Amino acid sequence: MAGINRELLLDCAICPNMCRCECPVDREFGREAVSPSGKARLAHLLLEGHLDWDGDLLEAISSCLGCRGCRLLCPFPELDLCEELLLARTEARPAGMILPAAVPYLNNLKKFGSPYGARPAALASPGSQNPEVLYFINCTSQANHPRSQQIILELLEAAGVSYRVLDQYCCGYPAQIWGDMELARQLAAENSARAAQSGAQLLLTDCPECWHTFTARYPEWGSELSLPVVDTATFFLGLVRQGRLEPGPLGEIGTVAYHDPCIWARVAEICAAPRELMQSIPGLELREAQPAGRETRCCGGGAMFQLTFPEQSAGIARRRLEEMPPAAALVTSCPFCRENLQAGGGKVLDLAELLGLAVLR
Amino acid sequence: MLEHLGRTIQEERLPAPDYGALAEKFRSIVGSEGVSAGGADRLATCRDYWPMGTLWFLEGKAPALPDLVVWPRSSSEVAAVLKLAAENNIPVTPYGEGSGALGGAVPLQGGIALDMKRMNRVLKLDRDNLMVTVEPGLNGSRYEEYLNRHGYTGGHFPQSLRCSTVGGWVACRAAGTFSTRYGKIEDMVVSLEAVLPDGKVIRGRKLPRTSTGPRVDHLFIGSEGTLGVITAITLRIWPYPEKRIYCSYTFETIERALEAIRRLVQAGARPAVVRLYDPAETAHHFPDCEAAAGRVILVLLFEGDAGIIAAEEQLAAKLAREEGGLAAGPEPVEHWLETRFNVGLASKLFRQGAVVDTIEVSTNWTNAAPLYHAMQKAILAVEGTALASGHYSHVYPEGAALYLTLVGFPAGDKREYYRRLWGAAMESCLSLGGAISHHHGVGLHRGLWMAQEHGKALEALRMIKEALDPQGIMNPGKLGLGEVKKWPE
Numbered sequence: 003m004a005g006i007n008r009e010l011l012l013d014c015a016i017c018p019n020m021c022r023c024e025c026p027v028d029r030e031f032g033r034e035a036v037s038p039s040g041k042a043r044l045a046h047l048l049l050e051g052h053l054d055w056d057g058d059l060l061e062a063i064s065s066c067l068g069c070r071g072c073r074l075l076c077p078f079p080e081l082d083l084c085e086e087l088l089l090a091r092t093e094a095r096p097a098g099m100i101l102p103a104a105v106p107y108l109n110n111l112k113k114f115g116s117p118y119g120a121r122p123a124a125l126a127s128p129g130s131q132n133p134e135v136l137y138f139i140n141c142t143s144q145a146n147h148p149r150s151q152q153i154i155l156e157l158l159e160a161a162g163v164s165y166r167v168l169d170q171y172c173c174g175y176p177a178q179i180w181g182d183m184e185l186a187r188q189l190a191a192e193n194s195a196r197a198a199q200s201g202a203q204l205l206l207t208d209c210p211e212c213w214h215t216f217t218a219r220y221p222e223w224g225s226e227l228s229l230p231v232v233d234t235a236t237f238f239l240g241l242v243r244q245g246r247l248e249p250g251p252l253g254e255i256g257t258v259a260y261h262d263p264c265i266w267a268r269v270a271e272i273c274a275a276p277r278e279l280m281q282s283i284p285g286l287e288l289r290e291a292q293p294a295g296r297e298t299r300c301c302g303g304g305a306m307f308q309l310t311f312p313e314q315s316a317g318i319a320r321r322r323l324e325e326m327p328p329a330a331a332l333v334t335s336c337p338f339c340r341e342n343l344q345a346g347g348g349k350v351l352d353l354a355e356l357l358g359l360a361v362l363r
Numbered sequence: 364m365l366e367h368l369g370r371t372i373q374e375e376r377l378p379a380p381d382y383g384a385l386a387e388k389f390r391s392i393v394g395s396e397g398v399s400a401g402g403a404d405r406l407a408t409c410r411d412y413w414p415m416g417t418l419w420f421l422e423g424k425a426p427a428l429p430d431l432v433v434w435p436r437s438s439s440e441v442a443a444v445l446k447l448a449a450e451n452n453i454p455v456t457p458y459g460e461g462s463g464a465l466g467g468a469v470p471l472q473g474g475i476a477l478d479m480k481r482m483n484r485v486l487k488l489d490r491d492n493l494m495v496t497v498e499p500g501l502n503g504s505r506y507e508e509y510l511n512r513h514g515y516t517g518g519h520f521p522q523s524l525r526c527s528t529v530g531g532w533v534a535c536r537a538a539g540t541f542s543t544r545y546g547k548i549e550d551m552v553v554s555l556e557a558v559l560p561d562g563k564v565i566r567g568r569k570l571p572r573t574s575t576g577p578r579v580d581h582l583f584i585g586s587e588g589t590l591g592v593i594t595a596i597t598l599r600i601w602p603y604p605e606k607r608i609y610c611s612y613t614f615e616t617i618e619r620a621l622e623a624i625r626r627l628v629q630a631g632a633r634p635a636v637v638r639l640y641d642p643a644e645t646a647h648h649f650p651d652c653e654a655a656a657g658r659v660i661l662v663l664l665f666e667g668d669a670g671i672i673a674a675e676e677q678l679a680a681k682l683a684r685e686e687g688g689l690a691a692g693p694e695p696v697e698h699w700l701e702t703r704f705n706v707g708l709a710s711k712l713f714r715q716g717a718v719v720d721t722i723e724v725s726t727n728w729t730n731a732a733p734l735y736h737a738m739q740k741a742i743l744a745v746e747g748t749a750l751a752s753g754h755y756s757h758v759y760p761e762g763a764a765l766y767l768t769l770v771g772f773p774a775g776d777k778r779e780y781y782r783r784l785w786g787a788a789m790e791s792c793l794s795l796g797g798a799i800s801h802h803h804g805v806g807l808h809r810g811l812w813m814a815q816e817h818g819k820a821l822e823a824l825r826m827i828k829e830a831l832d833p834q835g836i837m838n839p840g841k842l843g844l845g846e847v848k849k850w851p852e
């Protein structure tokens with residue numbers, strides 16, 4: 003992220019909102035101010051000195067999930083609106099101005115290294131020195147469904163993969179989203195140093211926002227990780243292909259519907275691996291959402307919306323659930339999606355949990 | 364937040380209502396989340412896609428700001444809001460998705476911007492009678508997506524499909540690019556529910572045709588928020604087409620191509636899409652089509668029953684041949700389908716200081732070619748104009764719609780240039796007997812020519828407006844119905 007691209011931001015501000023039908027925030031809020039171009043207009047006028055900062059303005063330009071649904075229809079391939087808005091929030095705002103809803107979570111982050119507050123005791127054993135895999139514990143799973151993290155470790159054990167757990171600090175993403183760049187950089191530096199000390203060959207993550215922060219932000223913040231970052235879908239698929247994991251049939255779950263998390267699908271472009279992994283489970287039928295793959299729609303969990311815009315976040319989840327086909331279980335591969343879709347009703351499993359059921363019988 | 368923001372054409376409303384106190388009363392109707400006096404919301408609903416609004420935006424100015432933004436969720440809430448507004452002399456401007464091209468959604472006298480986007484449900488899909496009833500704030504793309512999922516199409520594809528509402532389409536008497544087969548929005552509307560300025564709700568019956576006097580609900584088609592608020596719409600729908608055929612032809616002149624099209628539709632064929640581009644637009648949009656070099660291109664898309672469209676295509680091929688047309692294959696149609704929503708160039712041009720606009724008019728076949736030549740000439744004669752190109756975008760047995768794209772780099776005041784540009788275009792259109800708008804509507808700006816367009820009929824329309832809205836609270840200054848103080852002077 004260089005600096006704000008004022009020309010592209012202005013192109014967007016002039017655009018008649020040609021992507022708004024794909025913007026989940028626009029659909030759910032129904033407010034012109036938070037439509038894609040609406041946000042760009044506010045940011046442009048602000049940067050040009052025609053508007054003064056206030057809470058209202060900050061809230062409006064913070065109303066972006068970072069889902070990049072807008073990019074599907076945008077005529078400007080170079081424009082990533084959510085990045086420009088993020089920059090406008092982080093670079094241009096007066097010091098100390100924070101979205102009120104984010105304040106308690108930011109305080110938690112400073113105090114405990116997790117936006118959710120005190121971290122529970124570390125998982126099982128920390129693992130071995132100089133392992134194959136360094137597993138990064140994401141705060142959201144840890145706070146809300148730690149069992150899925152335990153399953154990942156059990157799968158690693160089942161495949162005979164040596165691992166170590168890195169679970170002290172948040173990746174820094176929430177700090178960045180809420181505009182505390184100093185804190186984001188501190189967390190990045192800390193994580194990067196610990197990852198280097200671990201002697202692992204790769205860092206494994208099951209959170210797309212952590213993945214994005216490690217791969218895209220850490221280099222910009224001067225804390226580039228010294229080891230490659232791999233997502234769980236790709237990693238476990240590799241283990242299945244090598245015959246190190248052998249999925250067996252699932253009892254009562256005959257059909258699954260898969261929800262593509264937006265960052266995996268549109269930024270990392272990881273759509274095939276989770277599908278192939280699910281299809282490696284004998285007898286399991288995969289049903290597609292409408293839309294799916296790269297054209298997926300956000301569950302409402304991007305940009306920590308569950309914490310800062312809880313009602314709208316739940317509304318966006320309900321809309322996404324309406325697009326899912328009937329199936330015995332809904333599967334996804336992001337802790338935010340999992341939590342948000344589950345709150346909207348229905349049985350939701352993380353991809354690793356599904357694999358766990360098939361492998362660790 | 365808005366302290367430094369200039370307002371270019373805002374008019375004072377007297378006596379001035381006390382919005383601070385009234386906001387509470389509106390909250391008691393629509394809930395606290397349904398009213399905003401915040402700067403971001405007021406600024407966002409201050410304009411639409413009228414190019415003057417964009418030019419002012421680039422100068423950091425708003426045309427006019429609403430005092431409150433209100434989001435109703437039902438027709439009864441709309442009724443209560445209008446009643447309270449009328450009691451307190453508060454102007455109300457309905458707001459869809461702000462894609463209107465003529466300043467129709469600008470809250471000229473402040474007051475309430477009534478944002479319809481939270482009324483976005485599909486109320487009923489009636490498969491037996493091929494109708495659907497929706498709330499007005501439903502986004503166009505989401506409307507079509509819903510119908511497609513259930514095996515239908517709405518047949519309405521304006522270029523603004525993704526950024527406009529069904530209610531906005533009806534309010535502006537819109538047209539989609541598939542209109543030759545499916546009709547304009549007025550052909551699709553079966554019935555409407557609307558709230559009058561005094562809070563009364565009227566509901567048209569969802570019947571195919573009636574002979575029971577004028578359809579009062581249909582008066583709201585094209586009313587642009589000046590008579591009341593559209594709160595539900597029942598539209599015709601079609602089974603999702605079985606098959607599509609794409610074909611294109613190039614011709615030596617616009618005249619020969621128009622003749623082929625006229626004969627085709629008058630023989631009873633109804634291609635969904637019929638688009639004929641002038642030489643400049645042929646070269647701009649289809650640079651890879653060798654058969655089109657130095658000629659004009661006609662793009663046709665047929666859809667529906669396989670047998671019927673095969674016969675229509677055959678007829679098109681025969682008539683095109685007879686008018687000297689050369690077949691250019693399906694690729695230009697595919698290219699058009701892929702690029703039809705791309706308006707990125709306009710942003711770039713505006714940013715570089717250009718004035719960009721489009722003007723769509725309609726006329727009979729006898730005048731179709733002369734009108735294009737005359738309007739193009741008149742527009743190019745306005746100093747500062749760099750481009751005036753055009754295409755025929757919609758056709759009917761009785762005539763066609765002409766869509767002109769204009770780009771100017773005026774040396775002096777852009778507002779003055781804009782006024783002269785439109786003056787030249789509208790005068791030449793009227794002098795040749797064309798209608799000043801085919802589908803964008805009137806809004807604020809085209810009100811200037813409404814008297815010339817309608818003659819005595821405008822007086823009748825004003826009387827209807829006066830009877831329904833004696834205080835003039837509904838979208839004041841629009842549709843040429845009321846006095847406008849600060850535009851264009």
Ligand SMILES: Cc1cc2nc3c(=O)[nH]c(=O)nc-3n(C[C@H](O)[C@H](O)[C@H](O)COP(=O)(O)OP(=O)(O)OC[C@H]3O[C@@H](n4cnc5c(N)ncnc54)[C@H](O)[C@@H]3O)c2cc1C
Binds near residue numbers: 464521
């Ligand atoms: C890129 C682009 C392409 C376009 N292409 C086309 C095209 O192909 N065909 C076409 O017909 N138009 C086109 N337009 C014009 C525009 O999209 C249409 O006029 C559209 O119908 C407006 O819908 P909206 O929801 O954006 O309405 P708005 O712009 O928000 O409002 C338009 C007018 O309708 C009134 N209104 C809105 N909702 C209601 C309601 N529920 N009750 C009463 N009044 C209401 C408003 O007060 C205003 O006067 C285009 C515009 C753009 C920017």
Ligand code: SF4
Binds near residue numbers: 022078
């Ligand atoms: S993101 Fe792209 S399509 Fe969306 S409003 Fe901005 S410029 Fe237009």
Ligand code: SF4
Binds near residue numbers: 024028069
């Ligand atoms: S990134 Fe998502 S939420 Fe943000 S403007 Fe684009 S579509 Fe809307």
